[in-house]
Amino acid sequence: MRPVPRFTTLRTLVAGLAAVITVVIASGCAFLILDGAGTPGVSIGEGDTGAGDTGKEDTGEGDTAGQGPAAALVPDPTLPSNSPVIGGPGVQVTPPRLMAISPSPVSSRTLRKIAALRHVQKVAATDGGTVRISGNGLQLLAVDPAQFRSWTPRPVAEHPEVWSALARNEFVADGATIKRLGMVLGAEYQLDGGPRLRVAASASLGLPGVDGLISKDLGRRLGFASGVVVLVHGDSGKLDEHRVERLLGPKAQVVTVGPTRADPKPPPAARQALVGRPESYLELYQRAATLCPGLSWTVLAAIGQVESGHGRNNGPSSAGALGPMQFMPSTWKSYGVDGDGDGQADIWSAYDAVPAAAKYLCANGAGLGGEKLRKSVWFYNHSWAYVNRVLSLATAYARTYS
Numbered sequence: 383m384r385p386v387p388r389f390t391t392l393r394t395l396v397a398g399l400a401a402v403i404t405v406v407i408a409s410g411c412a413f414l415i416l417d418g419a420g421t422p423g424v425s426i427g428e429g430d431t432g433a434g435d436t437g438k439e440d441t442g443e444g445d446t447a448g449q450g451p452a453a454a455l456v457p458d459p460t461l462p463s464n465s466p467v468i469g470g471p472g473v474q475v476t477p478p479r480l481m482a483i484s485p486s487p488v489s490s491r492t493l494r495k496i497a498a499l500r501h502v503q504k505v506a507a508t509d510g511g512t513v514r515i516s517g518n519g520l521q522l523l524a525v526d527p528a529q530f531r532s533w534t535p536r537p538v539a540e541h542p543e544v545w546s547a548l549a550r551n552e553f554v555a556d557g558a559t560i561k562r563l564g565m566v567l568g569a570e571y572q573l574d575g576g577p578r579l580r581v582a583a584s585a586s587l588g589l590p591g592v593d594g595l596i597s598k599d600l601g602r603r604l605g606f607a608s609g610v611v612v613l614v615h616g617d618s619g620k621l622d623e624h625r626v627e628r629l630l631g632p633k634a635q636v637v638t639v640g641p642t643r644a645d646p647k648p649p650p651a652a653r654q655a656l657v658g659r660p661e662s663y664l665e666l667y668q669r670a671a672t673l674c675p676g677l678s679w680t681v682l683a684a685i686g687q688v689e690s691g692h693g694r695n696n697g698p699s700s701a702g703a704l705g706p707m708q709f710m711p712s713t714w715k716s717y718g719v720d721g722d723g724d725g726q727a728d729i730w731s732a733y734d735a736v737p738a739a740a741k742y743l744c745a746n747g748a749g750l751g752g753e754k755l756r757k758s759v760w761f762y763n764h765s766w767a768y769v770n771r772v773l774s775l776a777t778a779y780a781r782t783y784s
Contacts, residue, residue, distance in 0.1 A: 466732035480614040511606030524601020547582035676749030684775035707735040
């Protein structure tokens with residue numbers, strides 16, 4: 383049987399999944415799991431035991447741009463003046479609030495009319511279709527990774543392996559689909575009447591009735607319908623889905639995605655800031671070191687320079703480490719802190735990542751000095767060459783900024 387290049391009735395598909403997925407998106411949750419053939423340690427919630435690129439040999443990754451290992455032993459002269467960085471790798475996430483399935487390709491003119499509606503901020507159309515595996519129908523979107531990335535939940539958008547899998551014409555399955563069909567990550571599955579597809583990753587996409595993603599090119603080869611799935615981003619709870627439906631025609635199916643209430647979230651409760659928001663990296667390292675009695679700020683500064691050049695290269699690294707102090711997401715779950723008191727423990731914010739690094743080092747004995755300090759740095763990155771490099775740079779910092 384050939385893959386069927388169409389979506390079945392959306393309301394039939396949505397009935398069981400919409401409520402669950404809406405709750406997931408409303409709470410801001412998403413998960414990402416990669417199979418063992420992907421980049422080592424990149425899965426969110428799993429990975430190496432260290433904070434940084436644990437277990438890899440010392441390669442100079444994370445040095446100030448353009449410098450090699452030897453140059454990295456020179457303390458950064460801009461430390462007292464450079465402001466700590468906040469924010470991720472620049473992916474502006476705009477999750478869909480409405481999703482529509484049209485029986486025919488949606489014209490650019492219609493998309494412009496939808497974009498002109500009140501409270502609409504962004505509109506996009508992508509390809510969609512149905513394939514079958516052992517008789518089980520899967521509703522898939524065929525997407526251009528560069529254009530579709532911002533429509534996914536942030537943990538998915540920020541992880542490169544999902545988008546690399548699509549570029550390789552592999553299958554990214556929704557987590558609910560993996561569970562429902564008992565799929566195995568890394569395995570290949572024969573499409574009924576079509577090619578074999580490798581399930582390279584699983585991600586919570588948060589799109590009702592959508593079982594996964596494939597590349598636009600692969601969708602074209604499978605005969606998917608072009609431009610029949612419309613995504614609309616705008617003010618939550620204020621979009622008029624009936625007007626969108628009228629513009630798309632009587633046979634179009636439109637559903638709400640994500641939170642439906644327009645009420646803003648209450649501000650986070652006031653919290654005591656661990657380090658606040660100092661104006662320079664020098665002061666930030668100095669304040670963070672006080673969280674671990676006996677730990678010199680120079681060790682934090684050395685790790686910050688080796689790992690990211692003090693926020694100049696925040697990753698993701700080849701091992702999946704993120705942010706200015708290059709934490710593995712799994713380690714961040716245990717050691718991430720809200721350093722500036724804004725109510726969030728943000729792996730991408732230096733104000734949170736630097737005190738988290740102090741906490742992690744302290745938990746491994748860094749405040750005791752000597753061999754305990756060396757071992758704590760080894761836990762940060764399982765390489766004795768890395769340890770020697772960091773501590774040599776820390777000594778250089780002490781001489782420069784004494």
